[in-house]
Amino acid sequence: MTEWLPSEWMDEVNPALLAxxxxxxxxxxxxxxxxxxxxALxxxxxxxxxPVEPGQVVGFSWHEPHGDVQLLIHADGTWTATTPVPSAATHFFEQGEGIIANELDDFVTGSDRLEEGEYHIQAYTWGDVSFRFELDVDGAGRFVSCAGAN
Structure with a gap:
């Protein structure tokens, strides 16, 4: 399920994402x-x-979780995924050490290397979309997808 967050609010720890x-x-x-x-907490x-005003363009980041990947890191520094790796995933997160990576290789070769062992790695995709804030005919606020700021 895709969830959304105003891009201005993106951080290492995010608040609740909404539908x-x-x-x-x-x-x-x-x-x-x-x-x-x-x-919300x-x-x-x-x-x-x-604050938003009609006509204002707001960037949103969307998040789609792909489940966990089981990653086995061997003593020689190689690794094996023992479950399928989602091809759409753009980010991987190992919660125990708090490591975020763009590629599974980064857990073995990156500056925050994981030791030999088995890990549960969360796979997900983040993307960005621009929306323009508008009022509908009844005066209710809504977002409409757009190409970005004018």
């Missing part, structure tokens, strides 16, 4: 803002409050 860019739209008095849901954090 669509529209899910962040909130009305505060006369203002439109992007906010996390009220029950970081709801009160001012960093996660983004």
């Amino acid at each position: 669509s860019p529209d899910a962040y739209i909130t009305r505060e008095g006369d203002a439109w803002v992007l906010r996390l849901p009220k029950d 970081d709801y009160e954090n001012p960093f996660y409050r983004l």
